[in-house]
Amino acid sequence: MPHRLDVLVCSGAACVSNHTADVRDALQSAIEAHGLSTEVRLVETGCMGPCELGPILLVYPEGALYIRVTPDDANEIVEEHFLKGRPVQRLLWEDPAARRIAEEKKQVAFFERQEKVVLSNCGTIDPEDLQEYIATGGYEALGLALTERQPEELIQIVLDSKLRGRGGAGFPTGLKWQLAARAEGDEKYIVCNGDEGDPGAFMDRALLEGDPHAVIEGMTIAAYAIGAAKGFIYVRAEYPLAIRRLEIAIDQARASGLLGEDILETGFAFDVEIRIGAGAFVCGEETALIASIEGQRGMPRTRPPYPSDRGVFGQPTLINNVETWGNIRHIVLRGADWFRSIGTESSPGTKVFALSGKITNTGIVEVPMGTTLRELIDEIGGGIPDGKALKAVQTGGPSGGCIPAQHIDTPIDYESLKELGAFMGSGGVIVLDEDDCMVGIAKYFLEFSCDESCGKCVPCRVGTRTMLSILERITDGRGTLGDLEQLQMLADTIRSTSLCGLGQAAPSPVLSTMKHFREEYEEHVQTATCSAKRCKALIRYEIDRAACKACDLCRKACPVEAIEGTPGEPPYTIHESVCIQCGRCFDVCPFDAVRIESGKKKQNEVEG
């Protein structure tokens, strides 16, 4: 007897953290208790996208989308919906834009405005079930490639598609394939770069967890195209679920003759091995990643020679990012023209973004290249919460920059972002609102680059550290206008002389904020003011005498006894010299009597 309901349980990493497994177990028991085991099937899928709202259930055939489901909701869902056909309204997604409950997934703007190519299977199939992948046309592209295409034809298709590397820099993928195919070597290698490490980036994780076979299929097609027999998937150890699902997928593919010797009985052999990285950001840089695969310390080396000439173990190596690999099977099946029909002239196809920061719908989305930031943030992302104003959008992580709100109608592609001093990067999009201090944001990203510098070349190792100490001086209220000049000089040297792309791009967050938000830097150094009231050394907490009701909550909450007052006898006062700016008084005050002020110069040890 066929089942009549497919209940998709999102098992992406975010939902797993939100205890999706408990929800699944509760649903399973409720389904059994109601005697529906043969009629209802639970399917654990990869990430569905709106990570903020998990655990998420998607019920077919209706397409009903349940959010923030708890194990306690299981019985109601099973009895009312699965048994009686009445979806539980209170758990359905209320579209923030439409202000109505969405009966179906496709009514939600978050999904409706997306175009899922790479993520088409993500959140709709069980990534641990090869049959489901095959049902969506999986391995058809590989079959087609092996039986009806010559290697050169495949390279030509990828060239014609104008697909560009999704790892960030946007190098033409087809060209990489061609170079690796033409290079001479005893052996050739295929590498999947899954060392995703930018703060606020989780696109690769979503794809590896949600559709691992797509990545394997893309790599296998490339192996045939360039003549490689061995591949490596480099994933960071912080992605245990991705690793487990990849392992399952690799085992399944091998067992079914889709990987290993004699693939699809065509005589072609290719196998892949997972290499687990220890979580060094720099290993996302291809030469450092290759060193790490070889068992060396993950440090970049000078290019040329490029990996296509001398990569893993000195042999020609084709290395692409997870998302790039995810595009391959679609391009091979549907053709270069189809691919070019999506996106823009110079940047065809779609791009997966990870939305985070001050945005209503945090999560993973996929849109055609050329989509504007406004569409991405307001329509898909549901806008900024709490009625706050958008200040900037950070793209490209520590290698990227901040795009100010006035450029929100910029269509997203490799070139337009670069023009604005930002960077496509692997697709992390962090939304900043009026409460964010741009100097603080720049400092945050620089601190990341500084910590993650491999330490090999001087400009990156020492230069980023030095820039950071100058930024610290500025956010401590001890900066000078000369510091801004020095930041610029250091940035120039780091950009121009660092060994690898990570070092060269490390000053970008500072440069882009100095370009677009220079007045904030000047305000910090000239008047020791942080208008966003974020820089601890530049703010002070004060109690509004008129608003204080002497309830004593702030005094009790203060961890350093900086607040003085007697219950019932307003006003209370905060002693600035004792206060550590932790903000607890601000949080607990029921009368909004605690205010944050900025603008008074702190006593300096050395001025000038």
Place this chain on the structure above:
Amino acid sequence: MSKVKISTLWFSGCAGCHMSLLDIDEVLIELAGKIELCNSPITDLKVFPEGGVDVTLIEGAVANEEHLHLVKEAREKSKILISFGDCAVTGNVPGLRNGIPTDKLIEDIYGKGTTTNGELPYDVVPHLLDRVRPVHEVVPVEYFLHGCPPPAGVIAKAILALLDGKEPELVGEDLKFG
């Protein structure tokens, strides 16, 4: 022609740079006719002359509140400021205390020392700054004389050039630290 007024200051340093200044041999005689040595450890004059000076040489790093005060005054009252020797230029040996909390330093040196009977010297000596700094980190500096101490020849070369109204040409070995 009126004489060029020169001051020299002695901050956190060993006086070796001043020794080297006195080591410029017969150039001293030439200088004697051309310069007026104002406040300096050599003259034991403590204050800048009215109207300031043309050149101030600063030996030593900025290590305490007195240095901080003086270095700012020197900047105000001098047309040209010269960091005189490695301590002034780089922080050098005095800078090695950076990273050790000043309270601990005072305690270790004076508290446990035998000569002070455990009395901490806050009443009589200026408070230490958290960090020892090269002069140019605190105020702008025109020229830097490297060396511990700067060789007498380099000092003479720099001063004579300035007296001629020229830029001191400090190149190659002149810029050797240590």
Place this chain on the structure above:
Amino acid sequence: MKLEDLRKIRERAEKDISLRRGDARVNVVIGMGTSGIAAGARNVMSAFLDEIGKRDLADTIVTQTGGRGLASSEPIVELHIKNEPVVVYGEMTDDKARRVVAEHIVNGSPVSEYVIEVRD
């Protein structure tokens, strides 16, 4: 496995996940309100599912709805076939369900004696 084998697996597997595509030709909507269940709607549903399974009708899905307000005719089943009027069957049973599958869904002719309403 050869490419032909892969394609055979795909054919089977596609049917298995057809629910998620939302492109079913036939939707059997069973009234599963309290009164419907009391009148035996569960059995009717099981019969539909069983018969659809036996006949391997990948283009047919079974869904439910709350009560329709025709308590006297429960269990009620609506048959939505693409580009055709909705046919409502009343007082359904296990056997009647199997007949509707065979005659209406497979052969395209409604079982008129059970029909209580036809809507556009």
Place this chain on the structure above:
Amino acid sequence: METITLTIDGRTITAAPGQSILEVAEANGIRIPTLCHLEGLSDVGACRLCIVEVAGQLVPSCTTQAVDGADIKTQTDTIKVHRRMILELLFAEGNHVCSFCASSGGCELQDLACELEMHSVTVPYSYPRNRIDATHPWFLIDRDRCVLCGRCVRTCAEVEGAHTWGFAERGSSARVITDLAADWGEAESCTSCGKCVEVCPTGAIVLKGASNAEMRKDSDLVARLTERRDHE
């Protein structure tokens, strides 16, 4: 023999294919400052002092091959600014106090300050406080004087074959270590050959007992050894 022709600072120069820009420049008496490079060792392009301009791009001359027709500039104003900044960063990173350093007078970093006309370090000093490892009976390492050029690491691996030296940690915590961060005196793989002492460009790795300005290094040692090996 096949040759290539290129221009360095306006001079037309003939070279053998496969040579690095640095090798070609040195062979023709054109001085390019270096620090991590040492003849006889592989080049890693870590210090970035040997940058030159090729087709508008700054590249390290030690790891970039000289190619036919290249127009190379080694002393533009931009290059000088960057080299000096890199050198300042090196001085600011450690405690390079020449006045009481065994290597003073024989130190490549000290010489670079003269060559690159570094009048003062304009970036803030960091004043690190790393422990000096003097556990080896004959040698010691003062990591506050280390510039992380990696010559010791490469010499130990490529010439001595002991692989005692390696890198640990990242960013500003990066440092050279012996064995798996064991004290040098406890590092079992160390053959006490002393080549690391000779190649260290600063006073970081020195002979015990060498006092102020007494240490003189034989950094050509590696080149002599490897050349003899090549003749075998």
